Amino acid sequence: MLLKSTYNELIKIAYKPRSFIGIGGLIIIISIVLFAMKVDGDLYISLITGQFEQSLTFEGTILNGNLIAFIIIQMLIIHVPLLIAFVTGDLVSGESAMGTIRLLLTKPVSRSTILLSKFLASCVYTLVVILCLVFMSFVLGKILFGTGDLMVLKSDGLIIFQEGDINWRFFYGFAIAFLSLITVATLALTLSCFSENSIGPIVATMGIILLFTIIGSMDVPIFDNIRPFLFTTHMAAWRYFFDDPLNTTNILYSVAILVIHIVVLLAIAFYKFNKKDILS
Amino acid sequence: MMFKLNLSILLLLLCSVNTMAQDPRLLLNKVLVKLSQAKNYKAEINISVDLPYIKMMPINTKLYFKQKDKFKIDTKSIAILPKQGFLQLNMLLTDTANYTAIQQNQQVLNGVKTSLINLLPNNDTGDIVLAKLWVDAKNQVIIKSQLTTKSSGTIITEYTYGLQLAYGLPDVIKFIVDVKKFKIPKVLAGDLNTTKSKKVEKSSGEIVVILKNYEVNKGIPDSTFQ
Amino acid sequence: MSTQEKIVEVKNLVKNYGSFCAVQDVSFDVYQNDVFGFLGPNGAGKSTTIRTILSLIRPSSGTISLFGSSLPENRNYILSKIGCIVEKPDFYKYLSAQKNLELFAGISGKNIKKARISELLEFVGLNGREKDKVSGFSHGMKQRLGIAQTLLHNPDLIILDEPTTGLDPQGIIDIRNLILQLKNEKNKTVIISSHILAEIELIANRMIIIDKGKTIVQGVVADLLNSQEIIVGFTVDVVEKALLILQKSVFATGEIVVQDSIIMINTSKENIALINKLFCDGGIGVSSIETKRKLEDYFLKLIKA
Numbered sequence: 001m002l003l004k005s006t007y008n009e010l011i012k013i014a015y016k017p018r019s020f021i022g023i024g025g026l027i028i029i030i031s032i033v034l035f036a037m038k039v040d041g042d043l044y045i046s047l048i049t050g051q052f053e054q055s056l057t058f059e060g061t062i063l064n065g066n067l068i069a070f071i072i073i074q075m076l077i078i079h080v081p082l083l084i085a086f087v088t089g090d091l092v093s094g095e096s097a098m099g100t101i102r103l104l105l106t107k108p109v110s111r112s113t114i115l116l117s118k119f120l121a122s123c124v125y126t127l128v129v130i131l132c133l134v135f136m137s138f139v140l141g142k143i144l145f146g147t148g149d150l151m152v153l154k155s156d157g158l159i160i161f162q163e164g165d166i167n168w169r170f171f172y173g174f175a176i177a178f179l180s181l182i183t184v185a186t187l188a189l190t191l192s193c194f195s196e197n198s199i200g201p202i203v204a205t206m207g208i209i210l211l212f213t214i215i216g217s218m219d220v221p222i223f224d225n226i227r228p229f230l231f232t233t234h235m236a237a238w239r240y241f242f243d244d245p246l247n248t249t250n251i252l253y254s255v256a257i258l259v260i261h262i263v264v265l266l267a268i269a270f271y272k273f274n275k276k277d278i279l280s
Numbered sequence: 281m282m283f284k285l286n287l288s289i290l291l292l293l294l295c296s297v298n299t300m301a302q303d304p305r306l307l308l309n310k311v312l313v314k315l316s317q318a319k320n321y322k323a324e325i326n327i328s329v330d331l332p333y334i335k336m337m338p339i340n341t342k343l344y345f346k347q348k349d350k351f352k353i354d355t356k357s358i359a360i361l362p363k364q365g366f367l368q369l370n371m372l373l374t375d376t377a378n379y380t381a382i383q384q385n386q387q388v389l390n391g392v393k394t395s396l397i398n399l400l401p402n403n404d405t406g407d408i409v410l411a412k413l414w415v416d417a418k419n420q421v422i423i424k425s426q427l428t429t430k431s432s433g434t435i436i437t438e439y440t441y442g443l444q445l446a447y448g449l450p451d452v453i454k455f456i457v458d459v460k461k462f463k464i465p466k467v468l469a470g471d472l473n474t475t476k477s478k479k480v481e482k483s484s485g486e487i488v489v490i491l492k493n494y495e496v497n498k499g500i501p502d503s504t505f506q
Numbered sequence: 507m508s509t510q511e512k513i514v515e516v517k518n519l520v521k522n523y524g525s526f527c528a529v530q531d532v533s534f535d536v537y538q539n540d541v542f543g544f545l546g547p548n549g550a551g552k553s554t555t556i557r558t559i560l561s562l563i564r565p566s567s568g569t570i571s572l573f574g575s576s577l578p579e580n581r582n583y584i585l586s587k588i589g590c591i592v593e594k595p596d597f598y599k600y601l602s603a604q605k606n607l608e609l610f611a612g613i614s615g616k617n618i619k620k621a622r623i624s625e626l627l628e629f630v631g632l633n634g635r636e637k638d639k640v641s642g643f644s645h646g647m648k649q650r651l652g653i654a655q656t657l658l659h660n661p662d663l664i665i666l667d668e669p670t671t672g673l674d675p676q677g678i679i680d681i682r683n684l685i686l687q688l689k690n691e692k693n694k695t696v697i698i699s700s701h702i703l704a705e706i707e708l709i710a711n712r713m714i715i716i717d718k719g720k721t722i723v724q725g726v727v728a729d730l731l732n733s734q735e736i737i738v739g740f741t742v743d744v745v746e747k748a749l750l751i752l753q754k755s756v757f758a759t760g761e762i763v764v765q766d767s768i769i770m771i772n773t774s775k776e777n778i779a780l781i782n783k784l785f786c787d788g789g790i791g792v793s794s795i796e797t798k799r800k801l802e803d804y805f806l807k808l809i810k811a
Contacts, residue, residue, distance in 0.1 A: 004612045011609060015600050052334070052360075055432040055457045059359040099596025103655065106560045108586035108615040149339075149358040157333030160358050165337070244335050278562035 001109050002117055009121030013087060019125065022083035023132055029079065030136040033072055034144060037063070041145075044071075048153050065142030066150040066166050070242070072137035073177065077236060081184040081209055083129060088122040089188035089201035092273065096196040096280045105278055115193075115273045119266065122185040130178045138170060152242045159244050173238035176251070179258050180235040184209065186262045187231075190269040196280050209235075228253075231261045304381040304397040308413070310420040312373045314448040320346040321449065321496040325353075329360050331485030332459050336360070343491065348374065350505045362455045362487060363432045369425055372411060378402050379411070390440075392416050394423050407431055421448045433458035444494050455487040510537040512574075513663055513695045514559065519568035521554050521719075528554045529565075530719040536663075536697060536712070541689050543706035543713030543727065544699035545805065551719040552699045553593060556667050559697075560590055572663065586615040589661035591669055595652025599641035603632055603651055606640060607658060614659035626654040645672040653684065664688060665697045670705060678705070685709050703805050715805060737798045738778055739768045743791040751788040757781055768796075 013019050037044065041063040049058050092115070095101040105111060150161045161169065184205065191201035212232035215223050227233055237254035240247055322345070328338040341355035351367050353359055372379075384396035399411040407429045414424040425437045435457050442451035460483075514536035521529040529551045536542045546552045557563040559570055561581050570577045572584045597606045604623060611618035627636050630650040640648065649669065656664055666685070670678045686709055688694040700706050706713055707727060714724035723730060742748040745767055752758055752769070757780070761772040773781070778795060785792050 001613065001615070008609045008612055011605070012598060012601075015598075015605075017600065052459065053363070055363055055435070055459060056331075057361050057363050059353045059361060060355045060357050062358055098599065099594065100598055102562060102592040102596065103610065105562055106585055106588065106590050106592065107610065107613045108582040108584075109613045110582060146356075148356050151358055157335065160334070160336035160360075162337055162339065162357060275564070277564060278557065 002113050002120075005109055005113055005117035006120045009091070009117050010124060013091075013121055013125050016087070016090075018090065019087050022086050023129060026076070026080070026083060026129065026132055027136060029076065030072055030133070030140075033075065034068065034136075034140065037068055037071070038144060041068075048151065048158070052158075061146060061148035062151055063145060064148030064150075065138070065145045066148060066161075066163070066170075068141035068145050069137040069170065070150060070152065072141070073133065073173070073238070076133065077177075078213075080129060080133065081181060081235070082206055084122075084126055084181050084185050085188040085202050085205040087125055088185040089192050089205055090198040091118045091122060091189055092192040093195040093201055094192075094198045096278075097198060099280060101278055101280065111274045112270055115189075115270055119186065119189060119269075122189055123182055126178065126181045126185050130174060130181065134174055150242075159242065161242070161244070169241040173241040176241070176255065176258075177238040179255065180231070180237065183231050183235070183258045183261050183265075186265040186269070190265045190272075193269050193272040193276070229257065231258060234258055304383040304395070307395060307415055307417055307420075308373055308381060308397065311415060311422060311448065314420045314446075315370065315373070316347065318345075318347075318444075318447040318449060318496050320344075320498070320500045321447070321494055322498075322500060323449075323491040323495070324493045326490040326492075327359050327361070328488045328490075329485070331360070331457070331487070332483065334360065334459075334485075344500055344504050346500050346502070346505065350502070352505050354504075360487065361489075362435050362437075362457045364427050364429060364435045368408075368427065369422070369437070372399070372408070372427075378406070387414060389414055389423050392423055393418070419445060421445065421450075444496065447494075447496055449491070449494060449496070451491055453489045453491070455489070456484060457487065458484045510539060512536070513538055513540070513572065514542075514697070515569075515571040516555070516559065517569045519555065519558060519570065520566045521551075521558060521563060522566045528719050529558070529716075531568075532714075532716060532719070532721050533568075534714045534721070534724055536695060538695055539689060539693055540695050540697075540712050541685060541710045542695075542697045543710030544697060544716075545701065545703060545706055545713055546699075546716040546722075547701055549718075550716045552716060553667060554719075555716070556590075556665060556697070556699060557592060560588065560592065560665065561585070562592065582615070586659070587662045588665060589656035589659065589663070590665040590667070591649075591652040591656055592665075592667045594645075594671065595648050595655070597640040597648065597651060597655075600639060602637050602639055603627065603643070604636040606651070607655060610655055611658050616659045618658055622658070623654075626657055627651075629657075630654045646674065646677050649673060649677070649681075653681075661694075663695045663697070667699045668701070669698065670700070670702070682709055736773065736775060737770055738773055738781070739765075739770045739794075739796040739798070740781065740785065740792055741768050741794040741796075742785060743767070743793070745769065747788065748785055748790045751784055751790065752781070755781075755784055757784075 045062050049062070052058075092101075095104060104114060147163055149163055150166050152159045152161065187208065188201050188205040191204045195201050209232055212230045216227050216230055216233045234254035234257050237251065237258070240251045240254065323343050324340065325343045326338055326340050329336050336358070339355065339357045339359055341353055341357060341359060344350075344352045344354060349367055349371065353361070379399040379401055382398045382400065384398055387394050387396055393416070394414040395417050397413045397415060399413065401408060408427055409430060410428040412426040413422050415421070416423050419441070421439065421441055423439055426434060427437075428434045435455060437456075438454040439450040440452035444451070512535055514534075516535070517533050519529055519532045520527070532551070532555060544552050544556065554563060558565050559572070559577075561578055564578075573587055575584055577584060598609070601609070604627070607623045607626070608620070611623060624633070624636070627633050630653050632647065632650055632654065635647070640651070643651065649672070653669075656666070669681050673681065682705070685696050685698065688696060698706070698710065710727050712725065713727050713730065715722040740748070745764060748769055749762070749764065752762060752771070757771065757773060757777060763770040771781070775797075778797070782792055782795065
């Protein structure tokens with residue numbers, strides 16, 4: 001029954017206009033970025049290399065598909081969670097608002113199965129968003145800009161990865177980005193179980209992300225103890241794959257924090273969803 | 281008799297001194313003539329970078345040169361070279377009319393006797409403020425150079441020669457460059473959660489270029505440099 | 507007591523929301539092939555009770571058994587045998603009628619083919635509209651789609667919560683006929699809730715009336731509504747004189763209430779003509795006679811309150 005229920009949830013997501021708004025928005029944003037980089041990419045590069053150009057020159061193809069993909073992912077790290085929350089925050093509360101929850105929960109499927117199927121469907125949707133991001137940034141970027149070494153700008157310098165050393169980094173980077181987006185999806189889904197309307201969970205999810213991001217970026221000692229445990233601190237963990245040397249401890253720690261968040265949030269969601277009286 | 285002998289010895293010594301303290305322009309000219317023998321060449325090069333603020337693996341690529349100032353690094357990979365790199369020394373040597381060459385003392389570098397020649401620009405419009413060249417007079421090649429520029433600070437270049445000594449083409453070039461302190465906004469860098477930045481003590485670094493498999497005077501079309 | 511199989515057994519059902527008691531100690535049974543009427547004014551606790559049976563709401567106390575199995579342990583088994591509309595039928599507006607039914611068919615616990623869906627859409631009069639999005643449907647069409655959804659998996663028990671709300675007179679007749687068809691031809695058991703006694707009277711064989719969460723009365727409809735005792739209202743010209751005459755007569759044993767110029771008396775059908783003759787012989791002019799069944803009167807008072 002889980003498969004059938006998950007299939008149903010996928011159909012609902014696929015047919016909802018907001019799902020297309022999310023992905024459509026992503027495609028438009030990335031297209032604009034690709035166009036801008038095609039027109040003015042060299043200017044952007046000079047912002048990076050300008051720091052060194054007094055004594056050094058850079059040869060080779062700096063502006064290439066790998067760099068474009070990196071820039072796009074970095075740029076959209078704030079926006080993509082919103083697109084995810086926009087859809088997943090509606091999965092339970094949207095049904096309450098629409099009234100379909102009454103029909104849904106009078107079917108011979110346990111509430112846990114229904115919620116799990118919604119979670120799985122949200123994972124699939126998140127995967128679709130990531131794949132769209134991969135295609136638009138990575139694949140299309142390479143078609144338009146070619147391939148080459150990747151120059152990664154960090155606050156303390158540059159790292160240049162050779163072409164043959166990049167694809168696996170992107171693969172794992174996308175994988176961990178997927179995990180961080182699943183965390184956002186789970187948060188939105190959990191909040192959705194507490195609400196009877198769609199807007200509340202979406203706004204609450206973005207509010208939490210914003211608040212935690214601010215806490216994470218403030219240089220205040222009082223926040224030093226909680227910062228490592230905030231999931232937003234680890235939402236940029238995909239960047240660890242663009243470090244040299246690779247800090248596997250940091251990566252594993254980030255994965256663990258994100259997984260713990262997912263598990264705890266799901267536990268809360270399951271508890272609430274199973275206990276709640278359907279009054280709408 | 282003794283006096284004549286002493287005078288002869290003194291004259292001999294004086295001649296030797298004169299020979300040794302020859303006009304630095306002449307020496308530089310000899311170096312230039314040697315370099316000019318290679319009308320064009322290409323080589324496979326390996327570039328290793330050890331600079332503060334930059335991390336990268338060594339890259340293998342190709343270098344093309346054609347008299348008098350056509351130069352290209354044919355690489356898709358990102359290569360970092362000093363701004364005052366390959367061409368500038370050649371151009372400097374051909375432009376010695378705009379500089380005053382002053383012979384300094386002799387020094388031994390890596391077991392090689394060299395003549396230190398200072399080049400001072402005749403006007404202050406150019407970028408180079410001072411150039412120091414350590415020249416191996418015997419082989420008519422430059423062992424080391426130190427260029428002080430207005431825009432790029434000081435760059436020291438050390439040359440090691442091997443198979444292409446006859447053309448004055450080095451096997452290894454080591455650049456020691458100054459690098460300014462790196463500063464870029466965290467948001468642009470994307471290190472959103474990094475609250476502590478690492479302190480970098482060094483302000484200079486090295487770029488080592490190893491050249492091999494030279495093909496000298498085999499002809500290189502101009503289209504290669506476009 | 508019926509010798510039929512007991513389909514639904516609700517015992518001492520209580521549901522509290524904080525200090526507010528929505529359902530207080532409600533008990534009733536529904537038997538195989540019953541059309542069970544669930545009556546009460548708005549806010550009486552009908553919907554709460556139905557939602558508790560359907561496991562949409564957790565009871566504070568009490569027991570619920572359906573098909574011999576108790577809730578919540580056998581929830582999935584029980585729900586596989588129930589088809590229901592709870593309040594208004596809501597569907598996924600961005601999906602077509604057919605798609606909606608396909609989704610619900612997929613999780614009904616049975617293998618329902620597309621042909622069955624087409625058959626049901628035709629049955630409820632929505633053939634030709636299967637590809638249309640539900641967002642464009644009228645209330646009546648959604649109600650009909652709701653009925654189709656209820657019957658998808660051929661359930662044994664059908665629960666309809668105010669199914670005629672918002673329907674036109676023809677629609678109401680159609681629903682009524684459908685319920686009777688389900689009972690008589692398909693041998694289904696139906697629980698139907700309403701706040702309109704007349705509707706229930708026409709189709710239900712058993713019923714319960716609740717108010718403020720409490721059971722007021724329950725039993726066989728025929729027994730409850732075909733009682734000999736009725737309330738008769740005589741509109742007279744001289745009320746005091748008419749009252750005097752009545753009080754001296756044998757009919758004074760019944761409850762007498764005066765409302766303006768109407769004298770309401772609890773009596774039986776047979777006494778209407780006799781009381782009328784009494785008034786006429788006493789010189790009292792009677793301009794109209796109105797009869798109400800006692801239970802209907804009570805229910806109407808509940809509605810007005």
